[in-house]
Amino acid sequence: MIVTLTPNPSIDRAYDLDHLLVGEVNRAAAVHVDAGGKGINVSRALHAASIPTRAVLPVGGPDGELLLALLAQLRVPTVPVPVEGATRSNITLVAGDTTKVNAPGPNLDDAARDRLLRAVADAVAPGDVVVAAGSLPAGVAPDLYVRLGGLVRERGAGLVLDTSGPALQQAVAAGGLALIKPNDEELAELVGRELPTVGDVVTAARELVATGTDRVLVSLGAHGALLVSADGSWWAGGPALVAASTVGAGDTTLAGYLAACTSGHGADSRTDLAADPAHALRTAVAWGRAAVQLPGTAVPTPDLVRADEVRILTTPDPTTPIKEM
Ligand SMILES: Nc1ncnc2c1ncn2[C@@H]1O[C@H](COP(=O)(O)OP(=O)(O)OP(=O)(O)O)[C@@H](O)[C@H]1O
Ligand SMILES: O=P(O)(O)OC[C@@]1(O)O[C@H](CO)[C@@H](O)[C@@H]1O
Numbered sequence: 001m002i003v004t005l006t007p008n009p010s011i012d013r014a015y016d017l018d019h020l021l022v023g024e025v026n027r028a029a030a031v032h033v034d035a036g037g038k039g040i041n042v043s044r045a046l047h048a049a050s051i052p053t054r055a056v057l058p059v060g061g062p063d064g065e066l067l068l069a070l071l072a073q074l075r076v077p078t079v080p081v082p083v084e085g086a087t088r089s090n091i092t093l094v095a096g097d098t099t100k101v102n103a104p105g106p107n108l109d110d111a112a113r114d115r116l117l118r119a120v121a122d123a124v125a126p127g128d129v130v131v132a133a134g135s136l137p138a139g140v141a142p143d144l145y146v147r148l149g150g151l152v153r154e155r156g157a158g159l160v161l162d163t164s165g166p167a168l169q170q171a172v173a174a175g176g177l178a179l180i181k182p183n184d185e186e187l188a189e190l191v192g193r194e195l196p197t198v199g200d201v202v203t204a205a206r207e208l209v210a211t212g213t214d215r216v217l218v219s220l221g222a223h224g225a226l227l228v229s230a231d232g233s234w235w236a237g238g239p240a241l242v243a244a245s246t247v248g249a250g251d252t253t254l255a256g257y258l259a260a261c262t263s264g265h266g267a268d269s270r271t272d273l274a275a276d277p278a279h280a281l282r283t284a285v286a287w288g289r290a291a292v293q294l295p296g297t298a299v300p301t302p303d304l305v306r307a308d309e310v311r312i313l314t315t316p317d318p319t320t321p322i323k324e325m
Contacts, residue, residue: 001128002042002046002052002262003056003128004055005132006039006055007058011088012089015092035074036248041248042162045256045259045299049259051269054123055071058112058116064080068080079119081119085105090102098247108139120151127156129158129271133251136167146170149176158178161179161181165189172208173211175213184322187201187205190204197318205218223240224236224285227281237325238285241289241293243292244293245297255287256284256285259283259287260275260279282312283307287300290306
């Protein structure tokens with residue numbers, strides 16, 4: 001079972017525009033309303049591929065109700081944790097490029113945080129994988145994922161993390177993570193320097209592996225993704241695509257990686273993150289590419305995934321600029 005935790009979920013509202021005119025009235029050609037938040041997107045993509053998953057999320061206010069209704073429509077299993085504040089709404093403007101405005105989300109006090117952590121602990125069994133993803137709501141200290149790591153490992157499960165800033169910094173410093181999925185900018189922020197080449201990204205990721213993170217999956221937008229572990233480094237990618245929306249592409253990439261590491265069906269399924277790294281990376285990139293071709297925060301179904309378009313390189317040339325991959 002893959003359990004996801006999204007501490008700050010959202011209703012994602014995406015507006016498709018011909019052109020974005022800043023400071024003027026823009027009229028949208030279409031509006032998309034999706035259940036959003038990084039862990040939720042991972043669960044949605046896994047569920048669409050019939051991989052057992054459960055999404056733990058705080059919910060409050062009218063948008064909290066809507067979020068649960070949208071997830072129920074998709075039949076994604078959820079563990080809702082009621083909170084006092086209102087679930088946020090995040091806005092995307094797609095006009096060639098994707099512009100995003102994310103709300104801060106409700107304030108969660110220590111009691112709400114503890115109920116959220118307990119909900120994850122109760123949902124997890126030995127051998128499970130927990131994916132914790134996204135920003136933290138106001139009021140929650142950046143050590144949330146450090147606390148979660150302790151709980152998850154006590155229960156014999158592994159923790160996968162996709163977040164940024166101090167929450168990522170503290171969790172990586174504490175160690176014991178099975179996998180992290182920063183994009184190249186988040187990794188650069190984490191190590192405190194620019195990472196223009198493949199070698200720069202691989203070296204930065206190796207530093208994290210050396211201090212207790214088993215695998216680093218670095219998404220590179222249109223330039224594919226790099227995977228670094230103690231066993232080596234791999235790159236996968238394909239021709240750049242004109243994106244319908246890039247929102248959730250990174251989450252779908254992570255879901256693809258987890259899907260490739262999962263064998264068996266239903267209650268007998270098992271996720272082994274040490275499974276064939278090249279295959280897992282290639283699948284991850286194929287899922288991410290399928291996601292950017294869909295509007296709003298839509299996640300692809302397996303029939304939309306084209307792994308044959310994805311090229312894989314083992315030990316890619318360290319001197320190549322990321323922008324040329
Ligand atoms: N324009 C593009 N063309 C081809 N593939 C793309 C493009 N943009 C994104 N991708 C695919 O999607 C994956 C994830 O993209 P990206 O690195 O932008 O994720 P992210 O920054 O984590 O996004 P988010 O936080 O919105 O989920 C990439 O690794 C790549 O495979
Ligand atoms: O504000 P956060 O938690 O960093 O990111 C939230 C978010 O932008 O991430 C998802 C895409 O990855 C969206 O569904 C959602 O709106």
